[in-house]
Amino acid sequence: MDIAIQIALNALIAGAIYSLVVLGFNLLYSTSRFFDLGYGAIAIAGGYAVLYFYKLLGLELWSSIILGIFIAGILGFCIEKIIYRPLRTRKASSAVLLIASLGVLTVIQAVLAILFTSQFQTLGRGAGESRTFEIFGGAITQTQSIILITALVVMTALGLVLKYTLFGKAVKAIADDEEVASIVGINSERMIGIVFFIGSAIGGMAGIATGFDTGLQPTIGLSLLLKGVIAAIVGGIGNVYGGVLGAFLLAIIENLGAWQFSGEWKDAIAFIVLVVFLLFRPQGILPK
Amino acid sequence: MERVNRGSALMWVIVALVVVVGGFSILGGKGGAPSTETGPIKIGVIGPLTGDAAIYGEPFRNTVQLAIDEINATGGIGGRQVEAIYEDGQCNGKEGANAAQKLVNVDKVQAIIGGVCSGETLTVVPIAEKGRVVVVSPSASSPALTGISPYFFRPYPSDASQGNVLANIAYTDKGWKKVAVIQEQVDYAVGLYKVFNQVFSGLGGKTVKEEFSSNVTDFRSVLTKLKAEKPDALFVLTQTAASTQRILKQMEELNWKPQIILDEASAGDKETLTTYKSQLEGALTSEFIPDLSNAKLQKLMSDYKAKYGTELPYLGYMAPAYDIVYILKDGIASVGYNGEKLATWSRTIKDWQGASGSVTISSDGDRVGGYSSEVVHDGKTEPYKK
Amino acid sequence: MEYLIHIAVLVCLYGILGLSLNLVVGETGLISVAHAGFYGIGAYVTALLLVGLGMNFFLAMALGIIASGLVALLISGVISRLRGVYFLFGTIGLNIIAWSIFLNWQSVTRGPLGIPSIPRPGIWGLDLYQNLQFLFLAAASLAIVYFISVFIKKSSFGRVLNSIREDEEATQIFGYATSYYKLAIFTIGAMLAALAGALFATYITYIDPSSFTINESIFIFSTIVLGGLGSSRGAVLGPLLLVFLFEGFRFAGFPSEIAAQMRMLAYGFALVLLMLYRPKGIWGTFRI
Numbered sequence: 001m002d003i004a005i006q007i008a009l010n011a012l013i014a015g016a017i018y019s020l021v022v023l024g025f026n027l028l029y030s031t032s033r034f035f036d037l038g039y040g041a042i043a044i045a046g047g048y049a050v051l052y053f054y055k056l057l058g059l060e061l062w063s064s065i066i067l068g069i070f071i072a073g074i075l076g077f078c079i080e081k082i083i084y085r086p087l088r089t090r091k092a093s094s095a096v097l098l099i100a101s102l103g104v105l106t107v108i109q110a111v112l113a114i115l116f117t118s119q120f121q122t123l124g125r126g127a128g129e130s131r132t133f134e135i136f137g138g139a140i141t142q143t144q145s146i147i148l149i150t151a152l153v154v155m156t157a158l159g160l161v162l163k164y165t166l167f168g169k170a171v172k173a174i175a176d177d178e179e180v181a182s183i184v185g186i187n188s189e190r191m192i193g194i195v196f197f198i199g200s201a202i203g204g205m206a207g208i209a210t211g212f213d214t215g216l217q218p219t220i221g222l223s224l225l226l227k228g229v230i231a232a233i234v235g236g237i238g239n240v241y242g243g244v245l246g247a248f249l250l251a252i253i254e255n256l257g258a259w260q261f262s263g264e265w266k267d268a269i270a271f272i273v274l275v276v277f278l279l280f281r282p283q284g285i286l287p288k
Numbered sequence: 289m290e291r292v293n294r295g296s297a298l299m300w301v302i303v304a305l306v307v308v309v310g311g312f313s314i315l316g317g318k319g320g321a322p323s324t325e326t327g328p329i330k331i332g333v334i335g336p337l338t339g340d341a342a343i344y345g346e347p348f349r350n351t352v353q354l355a356i357d358e359i360n361a362t363g364g365i366g367g368r369q370v371e372a373i374y375e376d377g378q379c380n381g382k383e384g385a386n387a388a389q390k391l392v393n394v395d396k397v398q399a400i401i402g403g404v405c406s407g408e409t410l411t412v413v414p415i416a417e418k419g420r421v422v423v424v425s426p427s428a429s430s431p432a433l434t435g436i437s438p439y440f441f442r443p444y445p446s447d448a449s450q451g452n453v454l455a456n457i458a459y460t461d462k463g464w465k466k467v468a469v470i471q472e473q474v475d476y477a478v479g480l481y482k483v484f485n486q487v488f489s490g491l492g493g494k495t496v497k498e499e500f501s502s503n504v505t506d507f508r509s510v511l512t513k514l515k516a517e518k519p520d521a522l523f524v525l526t527q528t529a530a531s532t533q534r535i536l537k538q539m540e541e542l543n544w545k546p547q548i549i550l551d552e553a554s555a556g557d558k559e560t561l562t563t564y565k566s567q568l569e570g571a572l573t574s575e576f577i578p579d580l581s582n583a584k585l586q587k588l589m590s591d592y593k594a595k596y597g598t599e600l601p602y603l604g605y606m607a608p609a610y611d612i613v614y615i616l617k618d619g620i621a622s623v624g625y626n627g628e629k630l631a632t633w634s635r636t637i638k639d640w641q642g643a644s645g646s647v648t649i650s651s652d653g654d655r656v657g658g659y660s661s662e663v664v665h666d667g668k669t670e671p672y673k674k
Numbered sequence: 675m676e677y678l679i680h681i682a683v684l685v686c687l688y689g690i691l692g693l694s695l696n697l698v699v700g701e702t703g704l705i706s707v708a709h710a711g712f713y714g715i716g717a718y719v720t721a722l723l724l725v726g727l728g729m730n731f732f733l734a735m736a737l738g739i740i741a742s743g744l745v746a747l748l749i750s751g752v753i754s755r756l757r758g759v760y761f762l763f764g765t766i767g768l769n770i771i772a773w774s775i776f777l778n779w780q781s782v783t784r785g786p787l788g789i790p791s792i793p794r795p796g797i798w799g800l801d802l803y804q805n806l807q808f809l810f811l812a813a814a815s816l817a818i819v820y821f822i823s824v825f826i827k828k829s830s831f832g833r834v835l836n837s838i839r840e841d842e843e844a845t846q847i848f849g850y851a852t853s854y855y856k857l858a859i860f861t862i863g864a865m866l867a868a869l870a871g872a873l874f875a876t877y878i879t880y881i882d883p884s885s886f887t888i889n890e891s892i893f894i895f896s897t898i899v900l901g902g903l904g905s906s907r908g909a910v911l912g913p914l915l916l917v918f919l920f921e922g923f924r925f926a927g928f929p930s931e932i933a934a935q936m937r938m939l940a941y942g943f944a945l946v947l948l949m950l951y952r953p954k955g956i957w958g959t960f961r962i
Contacts, residue, residue: 003516006542010508035762037892083946092953094759095705099899100949102892106942110338114935118342119601120530132541139543214505214534219340222889223503226766233763255509263510264473264499268774271767278756278764337934349931375924376934381788381880386680390924393676410790410880419676432790473777475787475882501777 005138007255013144015251017213019151020206021228022235022243023158027199028076030175030238031192032088034097038079038104039203040225041112044218046072046204047211048112050123069204076200077193079104085189105221112218123211147209151244154202159240171195175238230274236284245285328371329364329625331356331616332391332421334384334402334412340502341379343528344404344605348426349374350596351606352401354588355613365620373397377408384408385415392419398627399424399620401612404605406430406475413440421627422634424616426609430475435652439627441634443608443615443647445655451483453574453661454523454549457672459491462572464520467549469497470510470535471525480551481525495523502527507538521547521572528553529560529601536564549573552604555662559599565667572672574661584643611642679805681921683877686812687870688913692898693816693823693906694866699895700903701827702859703839705758707891708749708765709867711772714886715742716868717875718776721789724876731795735872742868743861750860754853757842769888776883788882792875808877815873816910819866823906826862835859836904900948902955911956919944 021043028036050068053059059067083100092100124143131142162168173181174188174195182188210216210224227250235246250270257269277284333352336345356370364370373395375387384403391397392415400416400423403409409428416423417439425433425442433440458464467488471477485495496517498510514522522539526532532554539545548571554560555573585603588610592600600606615637616630623629637649648656661672691713698704719738723729729737753764776783783789794802795811802808826832837845838852846852875881893916901912920941928936 003512006512007509010506010512013508014506033759035759083950086950087953090953092949095699095895095899095903096949096953096955099896100946102896103942103945103947103949106945107939110935110939110942113338113342114932114939118338118340118346120343120528120533122533132543139541141541144541210505215530217340217343217530220503220505226770226888229763229766233760258498258509259513262498262778263470263504263507263513264501264778265774266504267501268771268778271770271774274767275753275764275771278760278767279752282756282760338938342934345934353930372930374930374933376937380884381878381882382684382874382885385878386684386921387924389677389680390921393680407788407880407882407884410788411878414879430787430790432787436791473786478780478785478787499778501774 003259005136007259008252009135009138009140011248011251011255012148013140013213013251014255015248016144016148016151017206017209018227018231018247018251019155019244020147020202020209021224022231022247023151023154023240024199024202024206025225025228026232026238026240026243027158027171027195027202029232031171031178031195032080032084032097034084034094035101035229036084037098037101037222037225038108039076039101039200039228040221040223041105041108042072042076042079042200042221043203043207043224044210044216044221045075045108045112045207046201047123047207047216048116048218049204050208050211051116051121051216054123055121065208068208069201072204072207073197073201075108076203077197080193080196085192109218109221116218118218120215120217121211122215123208143212147213150205150209154205155240155244158202162240167191167194227270230270233274233282233284234277236286239284239286242284242286249285326368328369329620330371330373330395330397332388332395332397332400332402333372333374334377334387334391334400334408335374335404336379336408337374337376339378339380341405343530344427344602345376345379347601347606348402348404348609351588351592351600351609352613354592354595355610358591359613359617365617365625370617372401377403377405377412379403379405379407381407381411385411388412388415392416392421397421398625399616399630401426401609401616403428406433409433409440410436413437416440416627419627420631422630424612424634426612427605429479431479434654437653438635439631441631441637441649441653443611443642443644443649443655444605450552450574451480452487454572455484455487455491455493457572457661458521458549459488459493462521462547464493464547466494466496466517466519467521467523468514468517468519468546469495469523469525470507470514471497471499471523472527472531473499473501474527476527476553477525477551484523500531502531505534507535508542511535511539511542511544515542515544515546519546521549523549523551524554525551526553533560533563536560536567540564540567547571550664553602555604555664559601561664562667568664569666571664572661573664582643582645584641588643607642607644611640611644611647614642615640615647676805679809681917683805683809683812685914685917686809686816687874687877688894688897688917689816689910690819690870690873691867691894692901692909692913693819694863694870695894696898696903696906696909697823697826697835697859697866698863700898700905700909701832701839702835702856703842704856704860705762706765706860706863707762707888707895708768708772709863709894710886710888710890711769712742712746712864712867713871713874713890713894714772714776714883715745715864716871717881717886718783718789718871719868720872721792721875721881722782724792725789731793731797731872731876735869738872739865739868742871743865746861746864747857750857754856754860765891766888769891773883773887776886783883786882788880789875790880792879792881794879795876802876812873812877815869819869820906820910822866823909826859827906831855831858839904896945898955900952900955902957905955905957908955908957915956 046068049071050064053064170186231246231250236242335348377384406428417437423440550573619630623633640647650656663672716738719741720734723734897913901908923937
């Protein structure tokens with residue numbers, strides 16, 4: 001019974017990080033409607049920002065984290081303003097935006113590699129520094145628990161904001177139909193800018209969490225993003241709670257798969273799940 | 289359907305092409321002329337300078353440059369300064385081929401140091417051979433490279449002997465009957481596992497293997513599964529110390545502290561050994577750097593730290609890289625800077641003393657002999673004694 | 675000189691890939707990034723037959739093409755009911771699953787060890803050992819694929835494809851069984867990609883899964899977006915430009931410690947700029 005508990009805990013931990021990724025992704029995708037490859041890189045950049053402040057400059061932990069989240073948000077905001085907005089104004093197709101975002105991903109990865117080298121780095125300060133909790137025979141560390149709680153808090157906050165605030169309603173309106181939203185008087189340009197800031201900031205949290213949990217390298221942004229995509233589709237694109245549900249489901253399936261089959265098929269399993277959902281339930285488990 | 293203005297589009301294309309091709313030949317002209325008898329000696333270097341494998345490519349580049357700077361400071365080779373031309377192979381066959389094409393046909397080098405990965409190297413060798421350029425790799429370990437060409441040699445042994453040594457000790461000396469293996473899906477690890485498994489099973493042992501692809505960072509469920517098998521030891525077979533560190537950390541979180549067998553990629557990384565000291569206590573490993581008291585190696589490590597500010601990682605690959613530069617120096621001093629002559633000369637290398645120990649190259653280009661077994665004790669490797 | 679010949683061969687290969695993808699994306703409007711998967715199938719089947727059975731190259735290539743076509747038929751039957759972005763995500767999943775199979779089905783593909791020592795093609799006793807000779811084969815193949823592409827485009831079959839691109843439902847109302855058309859063109863695209871794969875395998879004489887990742891698919895996609903979707907000329911010019919650009923940056927004279935990173939940075943930057951200034955691509959006639 002021990003193993004099953006541990007597998008379940010493993011899934012919780014992985015799911016928490018995927019949740020953060022998908023929360024940001026869903027937000028960005030529902031308003032801008034294109035597949036933004038740069039998002040993955042911005043998330044990792046957030047993690048590296050914390051590396052810079054916390055480890056290289058020696059600032060205090062929580063200040064570094066807040067700075068890191070903020071920087072990820074600003075980075076996303078600027079990129080949206082400088083690159084994606086002009087393209088959308090010119091009615092560029094989503095394929096073009098995709099390629100532009102590929103350019104963004106490539107540039108950010110290269111910059112991170114130049115500034116921080118390609119070597120693998122963790123944000124934590126050595127092994128065994130974190131307290132471990134024993135739960136029914138399985139183990140989870142303090143850091144992992146914090147990540148889990150953070151993911152749930154962000155999900156709740158975002159859900160509430162989107163449902164009950166004016167801002168949230170405006171975002172939903174834009175997600176439904178941008179043109180109509182602007183006719184009704186919503187300044188969609190400004191809104192999208194803010195959305196990109198928030199979405200990228202959440203992505204930054206995912207990057208920071210990854211930095212603490214499994215470590216950072218400049219090139220891991222793309223696979224992080226792809227996991228977020230799967231979670232979004234499985235759970236329901238555009239639905240905040242759906243995304244998180246999808247994230248945990250994905251984590252459970254991956255870990256179950258690793259347990260029952262061979263570890264090496266982990267990627268294939270995740271993407272088979274994606275294809276299955278696309279075929280049979282493309283709107284996801286919790287539709288908008 | 290809208291039609292783009294064909295005239296302006298065409299102009300645009302032509303301008304772009306001219307700029308790129310023009311820049312290409314103007315700037316490329318710098319390296320275009322073959323080395324004259326008095327000009328600098330230009331050696332090509334191919335490695336994964338970007339991408340996931342850049343974790344090797346960067347220290348590799350640094351180590352080669354360190355050696356070259358040292359040589360130049362003492363007058364170069366025969367009075368000529370040495371210059372390296374670095375190209376990115378991205379650990380990928382196609383990019384390796386592009387890099388080789390440029391170095392062989394545009395820069396007209398006579399020797400190429402690299403690739404770091406077997407994937408890059410396997411496409412570089414045919415191109416170099418056509419151009420009669422000698423290729424030396426510090427770390428490509430694929431068995432497919434043994435005897436592939438008279439223009440290729442490597443002061444790096446094939447995986448066969450490492451697997452053999454480890455399997456024998458594990459079964460015979462340690463009495464381990466069941467070994468779990470967590471193995472990265474790269475040619476180095478796959479090859480090493482095959483040999484280990486063959487020998488270990490032949491002796492009567494049993495292995496349980498889980499593989500993972502290189503982009504995986506979450507090993508928890510795989511480790512949980514292996515833990516449940518209750519093996520006598522766990523063989524951590526990765527390409528990078530990064531994956532090993534993640535595995536060790538996650539093992540600790542899962543409260544699993546088995547006996548460990550390490551491959552040399554991790555055993556050569558001091559940071560891994562010190563950070564995970566308690567888990568690695570008593571771990572069995574095998575490197576072909578016989579001992580860290582090799583004077584040349586020690587000097588290399590301290591010089592590297594002084595110049596670049598970090599510890600030299602992956603000693604198993606970097607020590608040979610450093611040696612290669614000096615081997616080429618001796619070769620060039622002996623037969624001149626000529627690919628064909630260097631290739632023939634390479635087969636005469638015997639008992640050449642370097643930071644990686646004593647180097648002898650056999651007729652198929654592989655390094656002879658090699659692995660000695662070691663044990664990790666108190667965060668450091670020491671020779672294994674029965 | 676040799677180097678330019680080598681680049682020319684690559685341009686031919688990517689030209690074939692571009693043309694084959696353009697048939698699917700540009701002419702029919704199916705946004706696919708699965709192409710590297712079919713490229714890989716062609717390469718692996720050809721390589722295995724050449725190395726394992728010593729088969730004649732053209733026969734091996736034909737078998738590779740057929741294999742790829744069969745896989746495409748199977749798959750497209752499955753995903754052709756997906757639309758737009760969902761189709762895109764489906765193809766992402768497919769590419770990654772294919773790559774996973776290349777990597778994990780080690781008894782056949784040798785996984786990461788790859789398949790070395792693939793012989794060059796032999797035509798009437800002449801072994802295409804010299805790159806210049808191979809270039810003729812590559813250029814001839816490109817020409818053939820170009821004519822096939824133009825032929826399809828100008829035929830009535832091609833016109834139906836275009837109308838599916840513009841408005842699939844309207845086309846259905848007119849009585850066309852659009853799923854069959856989509857299936858057909860997806861399969862044709864896959865088969866042509868496999869042709870490129872066969873050529874690639876024999877040219878470079880060593881293949882491993884790293885050449886057939888999702889990144890490669892995205893690169894092929896970029897080449898035709900840049901060249902302009904819906905244009906056969908664009909599908910060849912785009913690859914020409916991007917291959918030259920990417921190789922060209924080797925000569926840019928960046929300081930050597932960061933040269934490789936700078937090259938990626940410059941490349942990413944160039945992509946963004948190109949998209950900003952030419953969102954329709956150079957010869958584009960179509961936006962998705």
